Amino acid sequence: MKKVYAAPDLLSVGHVRNLLGQGGIESELRNYYLGSGAGDLPVNECWPEVWVDDVDADRAEQVIRNLQAALSTDAGPAWTCPRCGEINEGQFGECWHCGLSRSD
């Protein structure tokens, strides 16, 4: 098995698993219950992870690259919050740090 993806939110992880499933790639969700351990462990080791069989890993990584490329084109460039100066990914309409709406 090989880890092909990890994200802090289950939504992204679920989306990736759906896409893999549509491509006929079986995946396994790991770390689902580890979230409550955050604080004791480095935070990115608590993220939900998507694992696939070694034979599917190349294809799975290609699916994920395509997804990330599509997301970054749709969302536009990253933007800098005028209130707190945080840099936010293009898909976010609000600053993740202070909650300021992008259109303000």
Ligand SMILES: [Zn+2]
């Ligand atoms: Zn902000």
